[in-house]
Amino acid sequence: MTTPVVAIAYHSGYGHTTVLAEAVRAGAVEAGALVHLVKVDEITEEQWELLDAADAIVFGSPTYMGTASGAFHQFAETTSKRWFVHSWKNKLAAGFSNSGAKSGDKLHTLQYFSILAAQHGMTWVNLGLHPGWNSTTASEDDLNRLGIYLGAGAQTHTDVGADEVHKSDIATAEHLGRRVAEQARIYAAGRAVVGA
Numbered sequence: 001m002t003t004p005v006v007a008i009a010y011h012s013g014y015g016h017t018t019v020l021a022e023a024v025r026a027g028a029v030e031a032g033a034l035v036h037l038v039k040v041d042e043i044t045e046e047q048w049e050l051l052d053a054a055d056a057i058v059f060g061s062p063t064y065m066g067t068a069s070g071a072f073h074q075f076a077e078t079t080s081k082r083w084f085v086h087s088w089k090n091k092l093a094a095g096f097s098n099s100g101a102k103s104g105d106k107l108h109t110l111q112y113f114s115i116l117a118a119q120h121g122m123t124w125v126n127l128g129l130h131p132g133w134n135s136t137t138a139s140e141d142d143l144n145r146l147g148i149y150l151g152a153g154a155q156t157h158t159d160v161g162a163d164e165v166h167k168s169d170i171a172t173a174e175h176l177g178r179r180v181a182e183q184a185r186i187y188a189a190g191r192a193v194v195g196a
């Protein structure tokens, strides 16, 4: 059985989104993937090559002013060199974001990631979970407590440290990592069968 390679390309200004990136990594490793964590604001040429060789790239950023951070946008603009030659075409993609407010417009950040993926011809992997915390019998500790389908969302109060990222959001990010690794394995096996 092939080992899927998952890269997590993320930015975190103050460490909260780093906790989620590490959770995505833990989930993907649990599902048998080889995982590379790449901080996009410190990316090296070797790490660009890791992204180029990955089966899946998971994009992550805090939501700043209703979108991904400036550092992530700078990275995204630099990916245009890959876009020109379609070198990321048919890789899998997914995303996660953290915000201070419950919504905080982070859906827009996830939509932005999915459009970035589409521009590269990548195939988007959604969260694959029903919403949690949406009935009187549900709990704030449910998986996907923020009820997002497109990717993994997290909310962390703006006056707490990275050690207080919500455990449900961490578990949801782990779920995304497992799902991306599982989908990458299925995709790679299918490609081997059809010779693509």
Ligand SMILES: Cc1cc2nc3c(=O)[nH]c(=O)nc-3n(C[C@H](O)[C@H](O)[C@H](O)COP(=O)(O)O)c2cc1C
Binding pocket: 011, 012, 013, 014, 015, 016, 017, 018, 061, 062, 063, 064, 065, 066, 067, 098, 099, 100, 101, 102, 103, 104, 105, 156, 157, 158
């Ligand atoms: C410049 C800036 C802009 C922000 N914009 C938003 C926003 O649009 N919506 C929101 O809910 N939180 C916003 N926040 C709060 C961050 O999303 C939140 O603190 C997050 O946990 C930061 O993650 P990080 O530590 O990985 O940078 C903003 C924070 C900063 C510093």
